[in-house]
Each structure stands twice: as structure tokens, then as C-alpha cells.
Amino acid sequence: MIFSFERQDPALDIFLQALRDKGIDCEVQTRDRVVVRVFGCLDAQTEALANRSGGAPGSTPSPGADRSIDADFADAAAPVMIAGPCAIESEEQIEAVVDFLRRRNIRYIRGGAFKPRTSPDDFQGLGEQGLRIISASARPAGLKIVTEVMDRSQIEAVCRHADILQVGSRSMFNYTLLTALGSVDKPVLLKRGMAATVDEWLQAAEYVSRGGNDRIILCERGIRTFEPRCRNMLDIAAIAQVRHLSGYPVVADPSHAAGRRELVVPLALAAAAAGADGLMVELHPDPSTALSDREQALDFDQFDTLLKRLAGLRTAREGKA
Ligand code: PEP
Ligand code: MN
Numbered sequence: 248m249i250f251s252f253e254r255q256d257p258a259l260d261i262f263l264q265a266l267r268d269k270g271i272d273c274e275v276q277t278r279d280r281v282v283v284r285v286f287g288c289l290d291a292q293t294e295a296l297a298n299r300s301g302g303a304p305g306s307t308p309s310p311g312a313d314r315s316i317d318a319d320f321a322d323a324a325a326p327v328m329i330a331g332p333c334a335i336e337s338e339e340q341i342e343a344v345v346d347f348l349r350r351r352n353i354r355y356i357r358g359g360a361f362k363p364r365t366s367p368d369d370f371q372g373l374g375e376q377g378l379r380i381i382s383a384s385a386r387p388a389g390l391k392i393v394t395e396v397m398d399r400s401q402i403e404a405v406c407r408h409a410d411i412l413q414v415g416s417r418s419m420f421n422y423t424l425l426t427a428l429g430s431v432d433k434p435v436l437l438k439r440g441m442a443a444t445v446d447e448w449l450q451a452a453e454y455v456s457r458g459g460n461d462r463i464i465l466c467e468r469g470i471r472t473f474e475p476r477c478r479n480m481l482d483i484a485a486i487a488q489v490r491h492l493s494g495y496p497v498v499a500d501p502s503h504a505a506g507r508r509e510l511v512v513p514l515a516l517a518a519a520a521a522g523a524d525g526l527m528v529e530l531h532p533d534p535s536t537a538l539s540d541r542e543q544a545l546d547f548d549q550f551d552t553l554l555k556r557l558a559g560l561r562t563a564r565e566g567k568a
Pocket of ligand 1: 417438
């Protein structure tokens with residue numbers, strides 16, 4: 248966000264002090280006016296300090312905080328479903344997914360615009376164009392958007408479009424990113440690092456909460472083990488453990504654990520049975536054409552099978568595991 252002040256405006260010092268107090272980074276440029284570029288989203292109170300000065304031309308306030316998300320994950324009778332492609336690829340792809348989810352009353356769509364790919368030769372995502380594609384299609388349909396932020400410099404753009412900011416497995420140890428997300432007033436879905444212990448994962452969450460944002464959703468997505476037959480090993484015990492230890496909701500991502508679509512449904516059922524508050528599943532209208540994570544994406548029929556099987560499941564959440 249960018250704020251602009253008269254050079255002598257007393258509100259400028261008050262605003263900068265508030266940013267320092269909250270540990271929010273900014274860049275200040277002084278020309279005819281003073282321009283403050285803030286890295287991260289501001290809470291309403293701090294933003295008001297700048298707006299009171301009559302400044303803020305060119306600022307891009309984030310949409311108001313939406314507390315319904317916290318409620319969804321806190322008291323869902325069944326795991327909250329988040330589904331969508333690994334990467335946002337085109338308008339047609341996203342429209343097909345939005346239409347599919349809407350018809351099934353699923354209210355959270357996922358899709359990466361900034362993709363942390365292991366190889367630099369692989370599809371890196373559509374960036375901001377991808378964010379525009381997903382919000383143009385998902386917002387009018389009433390879907391909430393979950394998308395990854397890989398770097399502090401992307402927070403502003405991602406906040407403009409996303410309802411939940413995902414921190415990927417590769418970024419769980421990025422403490423400057425985590426700290427910056429502490430000043431965002433949106434939930435952060437924090438994936439477990441692929442080689443992170445439960446304690447390291449919880450400490451990563453603490454970087455976000457100490458920054459002032461305790462709207463955290465933990466996401467177990469599998470860890471690396473000696474077993475090569477699945478991409479990662481879904482740590483079912485960790486799901487029950489971190490719910491208990493942290494009090495944060497826990498989402499399981501069976502797709503990145505499985506790596507192969509035939510394992511996604513059984514792992515999703517296991518995670519739900521163990522008490523996951525949500526499930527994040529990769530879904531593609533035509534997985535054979537997916538530009539990333541092709542082997543693990545479910546098609547629409549396979550996803551319907553998952554929904555049917557979940558409906559018949561009694562979970563540990565019923566007994567408040
Ligand atoms: C993803 O959700 O598409 C992703 C890259 O996941 P992870 O960070 O768990 O590998
Ligand atoms: Mn993926």
C-alpha cells in the first residue's frame with residue numbers, strides 16, 4: 248500500500264511511529280510529498296492514521312476483514328473443503344472450477360498465481376494476471392480465494408485478491424515473510440515445511456502471531472521420509488497433535504502428500520477421520536493438461552467420489568479429538 252503525505256504533515260510521524268511499533272516495514276521517499284510504501288496490509292486503525300491526514304492517493308486498501316472465515320474453520324461440522332487447481336492457468340480453467348464448486352456449495356477455491364517450483368524450467372504461475380483471473384471469476388460466485396504468497400513484495404497484490412494467504416512448504420522457514428504476514432488482517436494458511444518438525448512448524452506460526460496476526464490455519468501437507476512411493480508422508484498424528492497443542496484450526500492437504508491421484512481420496516478420508524478442520528485438494532477440469540502437479544490432481548468425477556465418501560464418515564472431530 249502506498250500513502251502520500253504533505254512534507255510537514257504531523258500525521259506522517261504518528262503513522263511512521265505506528266508502523267515501527269507494529270514492526271511493519273516500509274520505504275519512505277521524500278520529494279514534493281512524502282510517499283510511504285508499506286510492505287504488508289495494515290489493520291484498520293493504522294490505516295486510519297494515514298487516511299486522517301487526507302493523504303493516501305493511490306492507496307489500495309484491502310477489502311475489509313472477513314471474520315466469517317475464522318468461524319467456518321472453528322465450528323464446521325464437517326471439514327471445510329478448499330479445492331482448485333495447483334496453478335491458475337486460464338480464465339476457462341478457473342471458470343470451470345468455480346462453476347463446479349458453486350454447484351456443490353463449496354465456498355473456498357485454491358489456485359496458485361505465484362508458484363514455488365522446484366525447477367526453474369517449470370511453469371512459474373501467471374503472477375498478478377492469475378490473481379485477477381481468479382478473483383474476476385470466484386468473487387461474483389461468492390467463493391473465497393486461497394492463494395500463495397512467496398515473498399514480502401507480493402503481499403500487497405495477494406491481499407488485494409485473496410481471502411486466505413497461503414505460505415507454502417518451501418517458505419515455512421522464511422522468517423521475514425512470516426513476520427510481514429503478522430501485520431496482515433487476513434488468515435494465513437501456514438503449510439508445514441517438508442522437513443520441519445511439529446515444533447518448528449508451531450514456532451513458524453509464532454512469527455506470524457507475534458507480529459499481531461493470530462488468524463492462522465495450519466496445513467499438514469506431508470513430510471519427506473525414506474519412502475519414495477508417495478511424494479510426501481502425510482503425518483496423521485501431527486494433525487491431531489497440532490490441533491491440541493496450538494488451538495489453531497488444521498487443514499490437511501492430501502494432494503501434495505500423495506503425489507498420485509489414486510492416493511488422494513484415502514488420505515483425505517484418513518485426515519478427516521483424524522480430526523482435520525479442513526481439506527485442501529487439487530482439482531482440475533482436465534488433469535492431463537495441468538501445467539503443474541498433473542499426477543495428483545483429481546478430475547470432477549473423482550472429486551465427487553471424495554465428497555460422497557466424506558459424507559459417510561464419522562470423524563474424530565465429533566468427539567472433539
Ligand atoms: C501448492 O499448494 O500448490 C504447493 C506448492 O504446496 P506445497 O507448498 O505444500 O508444496
Ligand atoms: Mn501443487
